[in-house]
Amino acid sequence: MKSRVAGLKACSHVAVVAAIACAAIWMSGALIDAQVPYQRLLRAASEPQNWLTYGGSYKSQRYSALDQINRQTVSRLKVAWAYQMRPGVVETSPLVADGMMYITEPPSTVTAIDVRSGRPVWTYTPSIPPDVIVIGSPPVNRGVAILDDTVYFGTVNGHLIALDARSGGVRWDVTVQDNKSGYYLTLAPLALDGKVIVGVSGAETGIRGFVDAYDSKSGKLLWRTYTIPAPGEPGFDTWGKGNGWQTGGGSTWLTGSYDPDLKLLYWTTGNPAPDWNADNRPGDNLYTDAVLALDPETGKMKWHFQFTPEDVHDWDSNQVVILFEGTVAGRERKLLGQANRNGFYYVLDRETGAFLTGVPYAKQTWADGLDPKGRPIRKKGIAPSLEGTLVFPNIQGAANWHSPTYSPQTKLFYQHAREMGTIYYKGDAVYKPGTAFTGGGGRYVNGDDASSAIRALDATTGKMKWEFPLLSPGFSSLLSTAGGLVFSGTEEGNFIALDAETGKSLWDIQLGGPVRGMPISYAVDGKQFVAIPAGTTLFVFGL
Amino acid sequence: MYVTHALTASISVLTLAFLLAASAARAQGPYSADDVKAGGVLFGGLCVTCHGFNGTGGAGPPLTRPKLLNAPDDAALRVVISDGIPDRGMPRVRRTTPDELRQLMAYVRSLGATTQAPVKGNPTKGAQIYASSGCATCHIVRGQGGVLGPELTDIGYLRGAAYLRQAIVDPGAVLPSGTLPIPSRGYREFLPVRVIKADGSVVRGVRLNEDVFTLQVRDQSGRMHSFRKSETKAIQKEDGISLMPPFGDRLKNEDLDDLVAYLASLGGAR
Numbered sequence: 001m002k003s004r005v006a007g008l009k010a011c012s013h014v015a016v017v018a019a020i021a022c023a024a025i026w027m028s029g030a031l032i033d034a035q036v037p038y039q040r041l042l043r044a045a046s047e048p049q050n051w052l053t054y055g056g057s058y059k060s061q062r063y064s065a066l067d068q069i070n071r072q073t074v075s076r077l078k079v080a081w082a083y084q085m086r087p088g089v090v091e092t093s094p095l096v097a098d099g100m101m102y103i104t105e106p107p108s109t110v111t112a113i114d115v116r117s118g119r120p121v122w123t124y125t126p127s128i129p130p131d132v133i134v135i136g137s138p139p140v141n142r143g144v145a146i147l148d149d150t151v152y153f154g155t156v157n158g159h160l161i162a163l164d165a166r167s168g169g170v171r172w173d174v175t176v177q178d179n180k181s182g183y184y185l186t187l188a189p190l191a192l193d194g195k196v197i198v199g200v201s202g203a204e205t206g207i208r209g210f211v212d213a214y215d216s217k218s219g220k221l222l223w224r225t226y227t228i229p230a231p232g233e234p235g236f237d238t239w240g241k242g243n244g245w246q247t248g249g250g251s252t253w254l255t256g257s258y259d260p261d262l263k264l265l266y267w268t269t270g271n272p273a274p275d276w277n278a279d280n281r282p283g284d285n286l287y288t289d290a291v292l293a294l295d296p297e298t299g300k301m302k303w304h305f306q307f308t309p310e311d312v313h314d315w316d317s318n319q320v321v322i323l324f325e326g327t328v329a330g331r332e333r334k335l336l337g338q339a340n341r342n343g344f345y346y347v348l349d350r351e352t353g354a355f356l357t358g359v360p361y362a363k364q365t366w367a368d369g370l371d372p373k374g375r376p377i378r379k380k381g382i383a384p385s386l387e388g389t390l391v392f393p394n395i396q397g398a399a400n401w402h403s404p405t406y407s408p409q410t411k412l413f414y415q416h417a418r419e420m421g422t423i424y425y426k427g428d429a430v431y432k433p434g435t436a437f438t439g440g441g442g443r444y445v446n447g448d449d450a451s452s453a454i455r456a457l458d459a460t461t462g463k464m465k466w467e468f469p470l471l472s473p474g475f476s477s478l479l480s481t482a483g484g485l486v487f488s489g490t491e492e493g494n495f496i497a498l499d500a501e502t503g504k505s506l507w508d509i510q511l512g513g514p515v516r517g518m519p520i521s522y523a524v525d526g527k528q529f530v531a532i533p534a535g536t537t538l539f540v541f542g543l
Numbered sequence: 544m545y546v547t548h549a550l551t552a553s554i555s556v557l558t559l560a561f562l563l564a565a566s567a568a569r570a571q572g573p574y575s576a577d578d579v580k581a582g583g584v585l586f587g588g589l590c591v592t593c594h595g596f597n598g599t600g601g602a603g604p605p606l607t608r609p610k611l612l613n614a615p616d617d618a619a620l621r622v623v624i625s626d627g628i629p630d631r632g633m634p635r636v637r638r639t640t641p642d643e644l645r646q647l648m649a650y651v652r653s654l655g656a657t658t659q660a661p662v663k664g665n666p667t668k669g670a671q672i673y674a675s676s677g678c679a680t681c682h683i684v685r686g687q688g689g690v691l692g693p694e695l696t697d698i699g700y701l702r703g704a705a706y707l708r709q710a711i712v713d714p715g716a717v718l719p720s721g722t723l724p725i726p727s728r729g730y731r732e733f734l735p736v737r738v739i740k741a742d743g744s745v746v747r748g749v750r751l752n753e754d755v756f757t758l759q760v761r762d763q764s765g766r767m768h769s770f771r772k773s774e775t776k777a778i779q780k781e782d783g784i785s786l787m788p789p790f791g792d793r794l795k796n797e798d799l800d801d802l803v804a805y806l807a808s809l810g811g812a813r
Binding site for chain 1: 584588589592639734755756780
């Protein structure tokens with residue numbers, strides 16, 4: 001064990017160009033069991049041969065410093081191996097640690113795969129009751145977290161489970177919240193120092209959302225921070241005089257980001273409930289559709305920024321927030337960027353939560369821009385109605401769970417932008433635990449009347465540098481690399497490599513199913529690979 | 544959250560099992576006049592686009608018939624309204640509360656109880672006009688005919704008379720979508736495309752499918768073509784027209800009525 005830690009330290013201090021060679025030493029003897037202490041997670045970006053957290057690092061940039069696959073070589077990419085998953089909707093982001101890949105399969109299975117051969121070495125499927133309640137999304141899972149020798153994942157019946165990374169054996173299994181009231185987990189947990197952070201899905205059943213921290217060794221709940229304030233708490237007065245707050249939604253269904261220097265955990269929140277009928281929740285409905293900056297030790301909220309007050313279009317703000325550094329008004333600042341489901345791209349000062357920039361990155365017809373504090377200036381006549389109201393973005397948003405990427409090389413924020421309208425309907429909303437509490441819905445304006453594009457935005461201003469047009473609005477995540485590439489996919493099954501500077505297509509392949517899994521890159525035995533789940537198959541490409 | 548609506552039905556084997564279980568527990572029984580009235584208001588917002596005013600049909604089937612193929616009983620009707628029929632072009636427009644679901648069911652059943660106005664025209668004469676107008680060159684009815692246009696064997700069941708009339712008079716205005724498993728996702732079916740190849744020659748036909756980089760076309764003689772988009776000079780999608788010629792000025796009004804009556808009779812006897 002000591003020699004491995006020494007090897008790790010050496011790895012973490014070498015230049016990125018040497019990382020692959022370092023990995024080869026690290027991997028000598030084809031050692032394939034994992035040992036991922038917090039110190040490695042902190043410096044995940046400096047060992048690009050692995051992919052240790054959901055977003056590639058705590059900054060969630062989904063960027064790889066590997067450059068063997070680059071503008072010159074990418075045309076030679078070919079399939080190294082493929083792994084066929086269980087049936088269902090696949091939205092997972094694989095992790096790779098020391099020669100082993102950990103993926104989740106629908107709805108709540110974890111499988112460990114030897115990256116040299118593509119052969120699974122263990123798999124674990126928890127017992128999911130047949131009457132599990134999953135309202136608001138497909139029964140998906142977006143990946144695992146790894147810390148020390150343990151792999152953590154959430155389940156559609158509301159559990160958080162810790163597995164031994166070498167065997168898949170269960171270390172502990174806790175109920176985050178009772179699924180009978182509609183709580184369920186789809187996100188990849190985020191592992192910090194001795195803690196595992198998770199959020200919940202379920203606003204479509206009128207849950208009261210929260211962020212939880214669990215002790216990584218015991219599974220004991222360390223803290224819980226609700227996203228909907230109780231009577232007497234700040235923000236409670238944004239829910240009107242009734243009891244709408246008790247069923248106010250504010251799910252926390254996607255993985256957050258973390259700044260270890262500021263000691264701030266950034267977690268995003270979803271729509272208020274019921275989604276399309278605000279009659280019982282007049283007000284801004286804090287802290288729904290927001291980003292929260294939390295103290296990871298206590299869960300205490302340091303600041304918040306709400307993107308869409310009193311949302312009536314189901315525009316969750318759970319989209320990944322990317323942390324990056326940039327110059328704003330002549331001053332170098334620690335920034336946070338998000339392409340929001342409501343059609344605007346936001347840049348905040350992540351130290352204070354101050355709003356810096358907000359510009360549309362996709363067609364939107366609901367706001368006359370944002371005021372100086374970032375609050376939307378809402379147009380009249382955009383609320384859902386009995387007869388239907390056409391509004392852009394669509395009911396699934398200009399963005400959704402699919403990950404953007406940021407390249408420190410180009411300083412561009414890349415986003416798969418969905419261009420589609422929806423005819424929004426308002427309906428009745430009657431709360432009954434564990435049943436749909438949505439108050440309406442919508443009809444897509446899709447097909448030839450919709451489109452999407454991969455857009456490269458100047459990360460600090462949101463100004464578009466280039467776009468690559470796609471067909472159907474899909475759910476493809478993005479990966480940028482030091483090879484000057486951006487990888488993405490399409491709803492029609494294309495997997496694509498674009499030039500990160502120009503958006504020019506350099507390589508593509510048809511994978512036969514919607515590309516909704518998330519791309520990652522890693523290296524083994526000195527060779528770089530790119531992994532992408534498409535349809536229900538995980539593909540791995542190398543040179 | 545509502546992430547992938549189009550897939551909701553397929554996904555939710557789990558959810559569906561739950562919803563069905565929950566539905567089974569709900570009270571059934573005769574519908575009140577208030578339910579029918581409230582259901583009519585909901586229908587006007589959610590359903591009228593495809594099923595037409597008063598359920599007389601449009602791009603979706605008429606509901607003014609005593610027995611519905613996909614909803615022969617209330618249990619089936621409940622599932623159709625709750626989940627849609629995604630692979631046949633009917634979305635689940637939105638979730639409904641138990642009250643809203645009952646009201647919609649009440650209204651739809653009230654449509655089936657109304658006396659259906661007969662389609663104007665003589666279907667027997669219409670069959671002769673179908674034959675003499677060359678429709679079978681491009682359409683299959685009960686196994687006979689060409690393949691450039693949609694099969695019409697069950698078209699009378701699947702479409703309303705007003706839609707059929709418009710499809711004859713101005714076919715480009717009402718290209719179907721969601722009736723075939725491919726291209727799906729709401730894309731217009733039988734969309735005419737003109738592809739100008741690198742050598743300047745032109746292929747004109749209907750789009751079968753496409754992705755970002757490729758296009759699949761069936762030309763007017765029925766031959767298949769596969770294009771890499773970057774290797775063509777231009778691809779023109781001829782929105783708003785159809786390869787089927789408009790028959791509005793080729794048929795007398797009376798003949799048009801007869802042809803619509805014939806088409807409306809296809810697949811109707813179930």
